[in-house]
Amino acid sequence: MKHFRQDPRDGNFVQNPYDFYEEVRGEPLFFWEDYGLVCSVDHAAVNAMLRDRRFGREAPEGFEPERPEHLKPFYDVEEHSILEREPPTHTRLRSLLVRAFTNKRIAALEPEIDALARELVAGFEGDTIDLLPAFCEKIPIIVISRLLGVPEDMADQLLAWSHDMVAMYQVRRDRAVEDAAVKATLEFTAFIRAFIEARRDDPRDDLITSLIAARDEGAKLSTDELVTTCILLLNAGHEATVHGFANGIKTILKSGAAPASYFTTPERTLATVDETLRFDPPLHMFTRYAMEDIEAFGHSFKTGDTVGLLLAGANRDPAKFAHADRFDVDRGGTGHLPSGPVCISASVRHWRNWKCALPFRSFSSGFRT
Numbered sequence: 001m002k003h004f005r006q007d008p009r010d011g012n013f014v015q016n017p018y019d020f021y022e023e024v025r026g027e028p029l030f031f032w033e034d035y036g037l038v039c040s041v042d043h044a045a046v047n048a049m050l051r052d053r054r055f056g057r058e059a060p061e062g063f064e065p066e067r068p069e070h071l072k073p074f075y076d077v078e079e080h081s082i083l084e085r086e087p088p089t090h091t092r093l094r095s096l097l098v099r100a101f102t103n104k105r106i107a108a109l110e111p112e113i114d115a116l117a118r119e120l121v122a123g124f125e126g127d128t129i130d131l132l133p134a135f136c137e138k139i140p141i142i143v144i145s146r147l148l149g150v151p152e153d154m155a156d157q158l159l160a161w162s163h164d165m166v167a168m169y170q171v172r173r174d175r176a177v178e179d180a181a182v183k184a185t186l187e188f189t190a191f192i193r194a195f196i197e198a199r200r201d202d203p204r205d206d207l208i209t210s211l212i213a214a215r216d217e218g219a220k221l222s223t224d225e226l227v228t229t230c231i232l233l234l235n236a237g238h239e240a241t242v243h244g245f246a247n248g249i250k251t252i253l254k255s256g257a258a259p260a261s262y263f264t265t266p267e268r269t270l271a272t273v274d275e276t277l278r279f280d281p282p283l284h285m286f287t288r289y290a291m292e293d294i295e296a297f298g299h300s301f302k303t304g305d306t307v308g309l310l311l312a313g314a315n316r317d318p319a320k321f322a323h324a325d326r327f328d329v330d331r332g333g334t335g336h337l338p339s340g341p342v343c344i345s346a347s348v349r350h351w352r353n354w355k356c357a358l359p360f361r362s363f364s365s366g367f368r369t
Ligand code: HEM
Pocket: 057, 082, 083, 094, 144, 232, 233, 234, 236, 237, 238, 240, 241, 244, 245, 277, 281, 282, 283, 286, 287, 338, 339, 340, 341, 342, 343, 346, 347, 350, 354
């Protein structure tokens, strides 16, 4: 296996990681020395490992990574996260989550998201706008707050907690980041736990009430799982969507075509969203554990080994996508990897159901600078 060096904190790499993905392409696996990790940008290999139950999200028993004591509050919450678990726990959490987080509930958000997007665009002042704080960050935090049923004036606080917690997954992590993440976890958990108890006595038409009520063959979410699921929906839903918007808007503006031309029909709007997720997705790497000894792609994985699956690199694989480095909305839905097999339908469904294109569409109709 070939070894490569690339500092993932390097500014040029952060702005354009695709040159490095092309440099390492050629074999199903490569060793990324800066991460000390076997990785892949090969679409066939990444897709296969996402679907292979011998590669899992949860460390096999006896191979759990060391967790420093000062990070205990953070990992105590993460332990109940659907994103960190394998079946049967994953199956139970997911069946309860989708009983509350229904298509009907998400579709009902459409007029609100549309109105909010137009309101934000109408509120832009001057000729130059920083879209991240003025638009991309606002929509998911307000929509997820409304969805959960927490007061909207908590949005900025939820955003700050979310940023501090999600920083734990970023390469710039250090002790200061860890301490801020633990502080945010304790505050966020206390807030949500109190909110859940209040909803038990005073049920409303919101997601937290539905999560409390969700039952499946007698199974229900424990309070710890309820707390973690609410935090996850915010953290997973917010960060990915903010950067999905921003990357998508940048790609459309740089394409040189009239922005409105991408939103002429609902089908073209969805094709545009899909292609922005393939061409420049917000989430680049997901890891999996070898749940047993595995011979795969010419490599011997030992039980407990980790592999880095570079979705963004796999989405630019010329063996899978013709002119892979070109943004082409007419290429048709071609099996790019916005999410793992576990939530392919979920993420595509929530993208589609989130009608994320609405802001683009409203954007193009209200497009100024
Ligand atoms: C552009 C937007 C988004 C992208 C690119 C994205 C991508 C992903 C990916 C790649 C995974 C799989 C992770 C893995 O297998 O390790 C995932 C899982 C998940 N995402 Fe998203 N996501 C987005 C938006 C959202 C939103 C808006 C929500 C909810 C409010 C959300 C909630 C979840 C949940 C709960 C899971 C775990 C699903 C499961 O394990 O069954 N995501 N997402």
